[in-house]
Amino acid sequence: MNRSETSRSFTMATWLGWQVESNWTDPFLFAIYVVIKPLATAAILVVMYSIITNGDYASPLFPYIYLGNAFYIYVGAVMTGVSWAVIDDREHYKTLKYMYIAPISIPFYWLGRGVSRFLIGTIAVVITVGVGALFFNLPLNLAQVNWGLFFVSLFVGVTMLAMIGLILASLTLMMAQQNFFVGEAVAGALYLFSGAIFPLEVLPAWIRPVGYAMPITYWLELMRRSLIGGVAQAFPTLAEFSNLQLLGILTGLTLLFGIVSVFTFRWCDHRARERGLIDHTTNY
Amino acid sequence: MKANESLVYSSTEKVSGWKLFIKTIVARSYPRIIGQQREKSWIFFEVFMPMLAVSAYVFVYRAIGAPEEYVGFVVIGGAMTAFWMNVLWSMSSQLYWEKEQGNLALYIMAPNSLMAVLLGMALGGMVATALRAAAIVVLGTFLFNVQFTVTSFSQLFAVFLLAMTALYGMGMMSASLFLLLSREAWHISNLAQEPIYLASGFYFPIKSFNFWIAAAASFIPLTLGLDAMRQLIFPSGASLGFLNVTTEISVLIVLCVVFLIGARFLLDYMERLAIREGRITENRR
Numbered sequence: 001m002n003r004s005e006t007s008r009s010f011t012m013a014t015w016l017g018w019q020v021e022s023n024w025t026d027p028f029l030f031a032i033y034v035v036i037k038p039l040a041t042a043a044i045l046v047v048m049y050s051i052i053t054n055g056d057y058a059s060p061l062f063p064y065i066y067l068g069n070a071f072y073i074y075v076g077a078v079m080t081g082v083s084w085a086v087i088d089d090r091e092h093y094k095t096l097k098y099m100y101i102a103p104i105s106i107p108f109y110w111l112g113r114g115v116s117r118f119l120i121g122t123i124a125v126v127i128t129v130g131v132g133a134l135f136f137n138l139p140l141n142l143a144q145v146n147w148g149l150f151f152v153s154l155f156v157g158v159t160m161l162a163m164i165g166l167i168l169a170s171l172t173l174m175m176a177q178q179n180f181f182v183g184e185a186v187a188g189a190l191y192l193f194s195g196a197i198f199p200l201e202v203l204p205a206w207i208r209p210v211g212y213a214m215p216i217t218y219w220l221e222l223m224r225r226s227l228i229g230g231v232a233q234a235f236p237t238l239a240e241f242s243n244l245q246l247l248g249i250l251t252g253l254t255l256l257f258g259i260v261s262v263f264t265f266r267w268c269d270h271r272a273r274e275r276g277l278i279d280h281t282t283n284y
Numbered sequence: 285m286k287a288n289e290s291l292v293y294s295s296t297e298k299v300s301g302w303k304l305f306i307k308t309i310v311a312r313s314y315p316r317i318i319g320q321q322r323e324k325s326w327i328f329f330e331v332f333m334p335m336l337a338v339s340a341y342v343f344v345y346r347a348i349g350a351p352e353e354y355v356g357f358v359v360i361g362g363a364m365t366a367f368w369m370n371v372l373w374s375m376s377s378q379l380y381w382e383k384e385q386g387n388l389a390l391y392i393m394a395p396n397s398l399m400a401v402l403l404g405m406a407l408g409g410m411v412a413t414a415l416r417a418a419a420i421v422v423l424g425t426f427l428f429n430v431q432f433t434v435t436s437f438s439q440l441f442a443v444f445l446l447a448m449t450a451l452y453g454m455g456m457m458s459a460s461l462f463l464l465l466s467r468e469a470w471h472i473s474n475l476a477q478e479p480i481y482l483a484s485g486f487y488f489p490i491k492s493f494n495f496w497i498a499a500a501a502s503f504i505p506l507t508l509g510l511d512a513m514r515q516l517i518f519p520s521g522a523s524l525g526f527l528n529v530t531t532e533i534s535v536l537i538v539l540c541v542v543f544l545i546g547a548r549f550l551l552d553y554m555e556r557l558a559i560r561e562g563r564i565t566e567n568r569r
Contacts, residue, residue, distance in 0.1 A: 024467040033475055040478035044487055045344065051492045052350040061348060181329040188336035197340060198347035 009104040013112025017081075020088065021116045031123075038073050038124040039131060045069055045197060046136060057137040060234035061199075064224065066138055068196040070128040071223045073121050075190060075216060078158055080183035081117025082165025085110045086172040087180060090281065097279040107265050110169045111162055118158060129227075139228055149243055150226035153250070157219035160254035166261040170268035176282045190216050199235040215253035218246050300395070308400035309407060316374075316408020321415075330366065331419045338362030338420065341487045342428050353518045354488070356431070359424030360517070361486035363417040364510055367451060368480060370413040372473045375405060375455030380462045380469035388463075389565050398551055402459055406452035432517045439529055440516045446536035447509025453543030454505060460547065460554040464563055480504060489514065489524040498526050505539050508532040 003011075022030050045065055053059065089096040099109060132138035164186075172182055191197070193207065194216040200208050211217050221238045224231075225246075233239050238246065272278055299307060320326065341358045382388040391401055424430060434440060462469050481487065483497075484507040490498045491511075501507045512532040515521040526532075558564050 024471060033471060037475060037478050040482045044341075044478065044482050047482070047492055048341070048344060048350075048488050049348055051488055052345065052348045052354070065344065065347075181325075181333065185329060185333055185336075188333050188340075192336050192340045192343070198343045202343045202347045 005103060006105045006108045009106075009108040010112040010115075012104075013085075013109040014115040017085070017113040017116030018119070020113075021120060034120050034123050035127050038070075038128050042066065042069055042128050042132070060231045062136070063132075063138055063140075063228050063231055064199065064235060065197045066132045066136065067129070067224050067227060068220050070125055070132065071220055072191060072196045072216075073124050073128065074118070074158060075161060075196075076184075076187045077117040077121030077124075078114050078161040079165040079168065080187055081121075082110050082114035082162055083168035083172050083183045084117075085113035086169050088113075090173075090279070094279070094281060100278055106269070107166055107261075110166060114162055114165055139231055144229065146226045146229070146243075149222065149247075153219060153222035153226055153247065156247070156250050156254055157216075157223070160215050160219065160250065160257055163254060163257040163261045167257070167264045170261070170265040173268050173272045173277060176277075176280060190214060193217075194220060195237060196220055200237045201235070215250055215257065218250045218253070222246050222250065304396055305400045308396040309404040312401050312404025313408030313411070314404075316405060317411050320408075320412040327416065330369075330416050331423070334362045334365050334369075334416075334420050335423055337365070338424055339427070342424075351520070352431075353520050355428050356518050357489065357514055358487050359421060359428060359430050360514060361481075361510060362424060363420040364506055365481065365486060366413050366417040366420060367410075367448065368484075368486075368506060369477075370409045371451055371455035372476055374409050375402070375452065376458040376462050377469050377473045378405060378462075379459050380465055383463075383564070386565075392555065392559070392564055398555060399456075399548055402456040402547070402551070406456060410448055410452060433519050434517050436516055436529075439533070440513060442533060443509055443512040443516065443529070443536065446533060446540055447505050447512075450505035450536055450539035450543050451509070453540060453547055456547035457543055457550050460551040463554045463558045464561075480506075483507070485510060489526070491524055491526045502526075502535060503539075505536060505543075508535055508539075512536075 024030075025033070049062060049065060050057075053062075056062070086096065089099060099106065129138070129140065133140040165183075168183055168186060175182065193203070193210045194214045195203075195211050196216070200211045200217070203211065218238070221241075222243065225233065225243060241249070338358055338361075341362075342355050345354045345358065379388060382391060391398060425432075462472075465472065483501040484490065484504050485492070485498075485501070486506075489511070490501060490507055493501070498507070508526070509532075511526045512529045515525040515529050527535075
């Protein structure tokens with residue numbers, strides 16, 4: 001079968017990524033590993049919330065925090081997953097130079113490596129949301145979920161995260177000692193500025209514009225609105241925007257990040273080849 | 285013809301026993317203290333990243349209208365994450381990294397004790413991390429206007445020292461277990477972050493849990509260390525404390541003894557086991 005270079009690179013990288021992520025242990029331990037971390041993060045927020053509000057899970061603030069945190073799992077998984085492929089291949093397995101001389105498309109190879117993290121993230125998101133609905137009165141009614149908006153927002157949002165991941169992967173190619181921190185630092189900053197676990201109004205006024213410039217802010221709002229409708233609109237942050245407007249903004253920002261990622265990759269790739277960074281290892 | 289003196293092997297004074305033990309500790313702590321300050325970007329990221337988490341949790345507390353002392357609880361908890369991360373990544377999994385780099389076999393071959401190597405790593409790591417933790421406390425205090433009221437400096441100092449001794453003893457003990465691990469080491473360290481933040485009450489008082497859950501979590505030295513420190517530096521800390529400070533100090537002393545002795549025996553046992561099973565030089569990436 002004569003498949004295109006891009007689709008071959010993407011599918012093989014997906015398979016490879018899944019093997020790298022999962023075959024270090026048996027499936028049972030792997031399943032525990034996948035769910036414990038996100039559930040613990042959610043539980044920290046639940047405990048913090050419940051000791052202050054005496055377990056007032058009916059307040060719209062609770063689903064705001066809980067769902068924002070649950071879907072933020074995708075940010076760490078997809079965005080950091082794509083950029084981590086560079087570190088894994090160059091520093092750990094020392095195979096990046098072989099990837100470069102193979103007949104594959106490097107950006108699609110990196111994006112494929114992010115797919116396995118997306119799949120693992122999806123399991124974690126489903127279980128986290130399920131636990132919230134079962135044990136913490138998360139007002140989730142499957143019959144009332146706007147599934148169309150949910151899947152469209154999820155698709156556009158994950159694409160946006162992959163594009164940011166590609167930008168980070170390109171920048172990681174240019175770095176040595178700091179590359180381990182880049183993905184986590186960006187994910188941590190976005191967690192704070194995008195209103196993932198608190199409404200943007202809580203932030204000092206001078207920081208809020210950063211949140212409004214982040215596509216993740218709009219994406220998380222769309223995910224909340226699609227799942228719990230009106231409850232999500234109880235906060236003034238983005239209340240004046242309709243679902244369609246939010247989707248338009250998210251799509252526009254995704255296209256923008258997509259274009260930026262293409263140019264960033266080209267520039268970083270050229271510089272990395274020029275400076276001999278493709279097989280540069282630091283042993284950190 | 286006279287030999288080039290720089291190429292002639294010059295014998296040094298034979299060092300053994302306690303002298304070798306102390307020299308090994310100093311030698312292994314040196315790169316931790318000096319080396320970790322040389323990479324400036326690492327210092328930045330190691331302070332910046334916990335600050336992001338601290339800020340996010342502070343804003344959550346503010347969003348739900350929590351009393352201001354909870355902000356202080358988060359700042360202190362955030363500073364302590366630096367120590368947990370150091371123990372996890374630079375103590376427990378250190379022998380795994382050394383194995384990956386090919387240094388572990390050299391450690392085993394050298395005439396010094398592996399216990400001294402780990403003590404050196406612990407001492408150096410503790411000092412280097414204390415600088416980062418202090419930076420987090422100072423920044424957090426400045427950014428979020430945290431008010432401290434220390435009731436007893438001597439108890440605070442004792443709690444911190446005991447918590448650190450027990451924590452790094454625990455790190456040394458788990459380092460011996462990591463001698464047997466390979467690829468899974470990274471994942472296990474990665475897994476031991478958020479669940480421990482939850483169990484040890486890094487961002488909320490541990491008293492919020494059921495007594496037996498809190499008692500079980502006290503096996504991790506930072507649980508009682510954090511709880512006692514919060515009781516000693518915040519006005520309302522005592523009312524939110526799990527046990528009284530004196531009891532917590534006593535438990536920490538027991539944990540110090542258990543972990544340090546445990547590390548000694550476990551390290552000997554695991555080293556023998558790893559040599560017997562050929563795990564010292566294996567490389568399963």
